[in-house]
Amino acid sequence: MRRRTQMKKQHWRRRSLFPDSIVTQRKVTVLQRGARYESASQPLQDLNVVHVNHRQLLSEGVLNDDQLSLLQRLLDRSVVDSLCASQLVKTYLRLGTSIDRFAMRLFLEIGAQLSDSQRVATFEQRLEYINSRLGFRFNLATPKTLILCCYLALTEWIHRQTDQSALHASVKVEQLMNQLDIQKEYWSKLSGEDTSAIFVEQQLALIESQQTQLKAQLNTLNEQQSQVIESHKALVDKWQPSLSNLKELADYTSTTDMFISDWKTWCSEARLQAPDLNEVWDA
Known part of the structure; x- marks a missing residue:
C-alpha cells in the first residue's frame, strides 16, 4: 500500500512538471503525394475545426477502422471532418451500408484537392465543395445508392x-x-x-x-x-x-x-x- 502511494506521488510529480498549458503539440507524420513529411506544430488551435463523431460512423458500420485510419493518415483532419459530414456519408448512413472502395477513391481524390487548395478555408466552404463535386455523380457503380440519393433529394424538394x-x-x-x-x-x-x-x-x-x-x-x-x-x-x-x-x-x-x-x-x-x-x- 505504501509503495502504491509512493508511485502515485511520483506520477503526479511528473505531471506537475509538464502542465497542459505549456506542452507543445506532438508532430504527426502524414503522407502527401507519396512522400512522408512532418507537419509543423501549431501553437494555436484552429478555431474552424469541426469535431465530427467518427465513433458513431464506426458503430453504424458506415466506416471501418482501416478506412478511417487511411483517411486520417493521407488527409488533413479538417478535410476528414468535412468528408464525414458530407451528404454522401449521410446517404450511406440512411442506407445502413458501409462505404465501398469506389466512394473511398473519390474521398481521397476530393480530399487531396482540398488539402492542396488555399482558397477553401472554412468548414462550410469545404462541405459545399465536397457536395458539389460528389453530388449525384458520386457512385455510379452502385445504382441502388444513386437512386436512393436522388429519391431523397426529390422528396425533400417536393x-x-x-x-x-x-x-x-x-x-x-x-x-x-x-x-x-x-x-x-x-x-x-x-x-x-x-x-x-x-x-x-x-x-x-x-x-x-x-x-x-x-x-x-x-x-x-x-x-x-x-x-x-x-x-x-x-x-x-x-x-x-x-x-x-x-x-x-x-x-x-x-x-x-x-x-x-x-x-x-x-x-x-x-x-x-x-x-x-x-x-x-x-x-
Whole structure:
C-alpha cells in the first residue's frame, strides 16, 4: 500500500512538471503525394475545426477502422471532418451500408484537392465543395445508392415547394393557447381571495380576450393549412409515377448499358417536371 502511494506521488510529480498549458503539440507524420513529411506544430488551435463523431460512423458500420485510419493518415483532419459530414456519408448512413472502395477513391481524390487548395478555408466552404463535386455523380457503380440519393433529394424538394409557414404558425398559436389555459387556471384559483379579487378579474378578462383573438387566428390558419395540405397532396400525386419509376431502377445490381439508358430516359422525363433541378439532371 505504501509503495502504491509512493508511485502515485511520483506520477503526479511528473505531471506537475509538464502542465497542459505549456506542452507543445506532438508532430504527426502524414503522407502527401507519396512522400512522408512532418507537419509543423501549431501553437494555436484552429478555431474552424469541426469535431465530427467518427465513433458513431464506426458503430453504424458506415466506416471501418482501416478506412478511417487511411483517411486520417493521407488527409488533413479538417478535410476528414468535412468528408464525414458530407451528404454522401449521410446517404450511406440512411442506407445502413458501409462505404465501398469506389466512394473511398473519390474521398481521397476530393480530399487531396482540398488539402492542396488555399482558397477553401472554412468548414462550410469545404462541405459545399465536397457536395458539389460528389453530388449525384458520386457512385455510379452502385445504382441502388444513386437512386436512393436522388429519391431523397426529390422528396425533400417536393416538400419545400409547399408553403410551410401556416403549419408553423398554427403550432405556435396552439402553444400560446395552452399557456393561456395554464394562466387562466392559476388566476381562477386566486379568484376566491378577497384581497386581490379585482386584480384577478382583470387578469381573467385579459386572458379571455387573448384566447378569443387566438381562436380567430387559429381558424384562419386552419383554412390556410388545409389549402397547403391539398396543394402538397396534388404535387405528390403528380410526382408519384416518376418516383415509382425511379424506385424500379434500384433493382439493377450494376451499371450496365441498360441501366445507363433507362437512367438517362428517366432524367429526361423528370427534367420537364422540375427544370430548376439542373444540378441533378446535368449530373
